[in-house]
Amino acid sequence: MKIVPPLAVIVLAAVSLWAQTNPTGTISGKVIDPDGLPVPGATVTVESPALQGTRTATTSANGDYIIPFLPAGDYTVTLTLTGFKTVKQTARVSPSESVTVSPTLAVSTMSETVTVVGHTTGEFGQTAEVATNFKADLIEKLPTQRTFVAAALLTPGVQNTGPNGGLSVNGAMSFESLYVLNGVVVNENIRGQSLALFIEDALQETTISTAAISAEYGRFQGGVVQAITKSGGNEFSGSYRITFDNNKWVKLTPFPNDKRTDKLIKTQEATFGGPIVKDKLWFFGAGRMTGDRVTTGTTSFTNLNFDDIRNQKRGEGKLTWALNSNHTFKGAYTKITDTENGNSFGTIMDTASLVNRATPQDLLSANYTGILSPKFFVEGQYSRRRFTFVGSGSQFTDLIKGTLMLDQSRGNARYNSPTFCGVCDNERRDNQNVTAKATYFASTGSMGSHNVVFGFDLFDDKRFANNHQSGSDFRVYSTSTIIQGTNIFPVLDNR
Numbered sequence: 001m002k003i004v005p006p007l008a009v010i011v012l013a014a015v016s017l018w019a020q021t022n023p024t025g026t027i028s029g030k031v032i033d034p035d036g037l038p039v040p041g042a043t044v045t046v047e048s049p050a051l052q053g054t055r056t057a058t059t060s061a062n063g064d065y066i067i068p069f070l071p072a073g074d075y076t077v078t079l080t081l082t083g084f085k086t087v088k089q090t091a092r093v094s095p096s097e098s099v100t101v102s103p104t105l106a107v108s109t110m111s112e113t114v115t116v117v118g119h120t121t122g123e124f125g126q127t128a129e130v131a132t133n134f135k136a137d138l139i140e141k142l143p144t145q146r147t148f149v150a151a152a153l154l155t156p157g158v159q160n161t162g163p164n165g166g167l168s169v170n171g172a173m174s175f176e177s178l179y180v181l182n183g184v185v186v187n188e189n190i191r192g193q194s195l196a197l198f199i200e201d202a203l204q205e206t207t208i209s210t211a212a213i214s215a216e217y218g219r220f221q222g223g224v225v226q227a228i229t230k231s232g233g234n235e236f237s238g239s240y241r242i243t244f245d246n247n248k249w250v251k252l253t254p255f256p257n258d259k260r261t262d263k264l265i266k267t268q269e270a271t272f273g274g275p276i277v278k279d280k281l282w283f284f285g286a287g288r289m290t291g292d293r294v295t296t297g298t299t300s301f302t303n304l305n306f307d308d309i310r311n312q313k314r315g316e317g318k319l320t321w322a323l324n325s326n327h328t329f330k331g332a333y334t335k336i337t338d339t340e341n342g343n344s345f346g347t348i349m350d351t352a353s354l355v356n357r358a359t360p361q362d363l364l365s366a367n368y369t370g371i372l373s374p375k376f377f378v379e380g381q382y383s384r385r386r387f388t389f390v391g392s393g394s395q396f397t398d399l400i401k402g403t404l405m406l407d408q409s410r411g412n413a414r415y416n417s418p419t420f421c422g423v424c425d426n427e428r429r430d431n432q433n434v435t436a437k438a439t440y441f442a443s444t445g446s447m448g449s450h451n452v453v454f455g456f457d458l459f460d461d462k463r464f465a466n467n468h469q470s471g472s473d474f475r476v477y478s479t480s481t482i483i484q485g486t487n488i489f490p491v492l493d494n495r
Contacts (some may be wrong), residue, residue, distance in 0.1 A: 023095035023183070023207065024369065028066040029102035030449075031059045031079060039105050042081040048073040048093075049233055052322035057374060060443040066451075068377050068439065069369040071206055072228060077101045081433055083109055086480060093209045094133040095228055108172065134154070136203050146200035148179075148227040155208040158223065166193050169210055172222030180226040182318075182332045184363045184383040185219075189429040189463050193444030194282035195387070197336060197363055199314050201239055201269045202286035214436045216455055229332070231320045232266035243267040247294055259305055261294045273318075281321050284479025288314040297409045300347045300413055302483055308342035309414065326371040334363040343392070349407065349415040349481070350488055355422055357392040357473070362383065377439045384432035392427065394471030395422030402471030405490055410478035415488050421468035428464040433457070 027046055031039040040058040050073025057065040072095045079087045087106040088252035091099050120409060134151040144150045152158050152167055160167055162174020169177050175192025178185065186195045209224040217224055248262040263339060295308045318332040341356040348354070365383040394400040394417045405416040437455040444450075478490035 004311050010243045021390055022227060023180075024069045024071055025093035025095060026066060026068045026098045027070060027077060027091060027101055028064070028073065028098060028449075029062045029100050031065070031102065032063055032104055033084075034104060034106055034405070039081060039084070041411045041495050042079050042084070045078045046070065046075050046079070046091075047078075049235075050231070051075070052282065052320065052328070053325050056327055061079045062443045062445050062449065064449045066449075068371070069379070071231065076396050079103055079105060094131075095205065095226060096131070096209070097133070097207075113309065115326055129208040131207055133205060133207045135205045135411070136201075139203075141205075146203070147196060148181075148203065148225055149194055149196075150207040151206040151227075152208045152223075152225045154260050155210060157210045158208065162193075163191075164193070166191075167222075167225070169223030170407055174222075176220055176484060178217065178220035178224045181334075181363065182223065182227075183365045183367060183381050183433075184384075184385055185431055185433060185459070185461075186363070186385060189387075189431070189461055195361070197272070197314075197334060197361060197385075198227065199288040201241055201271050201288075202284075202316055202347035204228050204230045205387050207315065213334075216453070216457070218457060219459065229316060229318065230271065230273060230284050231318060231330070232275065232284040234271075234275050234282075236274030239270065240274035241269045245293075247296065258298060259296055259298055261307065261381040262351060263292075263294055265293050266291055271382045279322065281319070284316075284318040284320075286314075288312075288474040297342070297344070299349055299351065299353075301410055302349050302370075302486065302488070304351060304486060306342055308340065308344075310338070310340045312336065312338045328369050330365075330367040332363070335363040345414070345419040347411060347413045347414045349410070349483075350486070352416055353414050353418050355393060355395075355418045357393065357422065358390040359388065359392070360390070361387045365382075375441045375443075377436065379443075380434075380436045382432075385430060387429040389427040391422040393422035393424070393468065394418045397421070397423065397471045399472050399474065403476055404470035405476045405478055407481045408477050409491075412477070415481070417470060417472075419469065421466075421471045421473075423471065425464070425466050427466075428462075430463075431459065431461045433459045451480040 013164045031042050033039050040059055040061045040063060040472040043067050044057045045054055046067055047054045050071040055067050057067050059065045060478045070093050072093055077089045077091055083311050087105060088104060089101055091101055093099050107126040132155040136297055139146055139151055153160055157170045162168050166174030167177055168174050179187050179194035181198055186197050188195055206227040212372045213224055245265045247261040250260060252258045267290050268289045275282055278402055290312050293310045297306050297308055314336045316334045321329045338359045343355050343357055344353055363385050367381040369379045394402050402417055404419055406412040406414055406416060440452040442450045478494040482489040
């Protein structure tokens with residue numbers, strides 16, 4: 001368990017600081033006149049298809065303003081003040097990004113609007129976070145997988161050089177990075193790799209942060225990879241995708257008697273979202289089904305063919321409710337059912353070492369953001385992940401069928417019974433996280449603009465396992481084995 005006590009951070013600019021909540025962005029800036037003097041009292045309005053309603057702010061005596069908690073999307077920023085020309089400017093807000101929009105208002109004797117065409121820039125300086133953002137529509141066009149790990153590999157400083165292709169960020173160990181989906185930490189509890197707990201077509205965008213990351217983030221030394229899913233909108237929209245695969249399309253291995261199953265496998269994904277009440281309550285749902293995915297395996301030394309049949313279903317539901325323009329609630333739930341018939345652990349020599357198991361998982365996040373005053377903002381979130389191993393091991397506890405045997409002459413190849421106990425207590429690898437944050441925006445004439453941030457982070461990563469290494473709790477190491485067809489006879493030497 002890790003507890004981060006309340007902290008205060010002062011930043012010399014309106015920089016967006018964030019913890020592992022549902023990541024949002026910020027638009028801030030300073031409005032001046034043609035002589036470079038601050039313009040107080042100007043109304044700043046932002047609107048976007050990603051935003052429920054509009055958000056407004058008024059520039060301070062110093063000409064500064066800040067609009068926090070903006071969902072990722074494309075925004076139109078409008079600045080108005082009596083006696084000045086109305087200015088409109090577009091801005092792209094990415095998750096956890098602070099975008100600066102600092103226009104110059106010109107005096108006007110008539111009603112007219114100036115539209116600024118161009119790209120706004122994020123904060124740049126010693127406090128600027130080094131991050132790369134990829135939208136889902138860009139990943140769709142690239143020859144890569146549609147996962148946030150694949151997106152991370154497009155980022156400078158990220159390589160898949162860790163065990164089993166784990167990501168290394170700026171030379172850190174592969175288990176030292178943090179992976180977050182809708183504010184839920186999806187790192188595997190033991191080895192730290194990311195878990196694929198999303199529906200590809202539901203992903204909206206992915207942000208990979210590699211340096212100068214806010215102190216509000218903890219539990220990592222490499223980088224932070226965070227993804228958000230879609231939230232619906234004021235228009236109904238959806239998608240359907242079907243992907244075909246066939247095990248027979250994979251080339252045979254050099255193993256004797258290797259074979260491929262000629263079966264067409266369909267992976268189906270569907271998404272649908274829209275308004276329940278426009279500008280007030282949005283919904284989004286998604287599903288993914290793979291059907292029975294068959295992989296043919298071969299036992300070591302005995303060359304016995306077997307099928308590993310896996311069936312996985314993923315579903316997500318999400319609600320976004322704006323009580324008003326200052327208070328927003330988000331809730332997301334993802335459920336994964338995953339069954340596998342023919343799973344094995346380590347090097348196996350017989351089909352008695354195979355297990356039929358289930359590994360269900362689910363994610364839950366509930367988030368609140370509130371603008372209590374033009375200068376005081378609060379945010380809170382609760383999230384959890386549950387991961388359970390059901391039946392993952394031997395189905396027998398007696399000495400004959402429940403005892404794992406290992407052949408020392410063949411690198412401790414396993415036979416006779418599966419590793420672990422599948423009828424003992426289920427293993428669980430869970431986490432839960434509670435975060436709270438308050439931000440005060442101080443705009444002063446002589447000392448500039450500052451964000452004062454207070455935060456609290458309670459993260460509980462837990463694993464429950466009785467660690468049975470076999471059904472009978474015994475292992476027998478044989479000196480060698482005699483293999484006759486499908487029969488394996490242990491050779492025991494007590495010298």
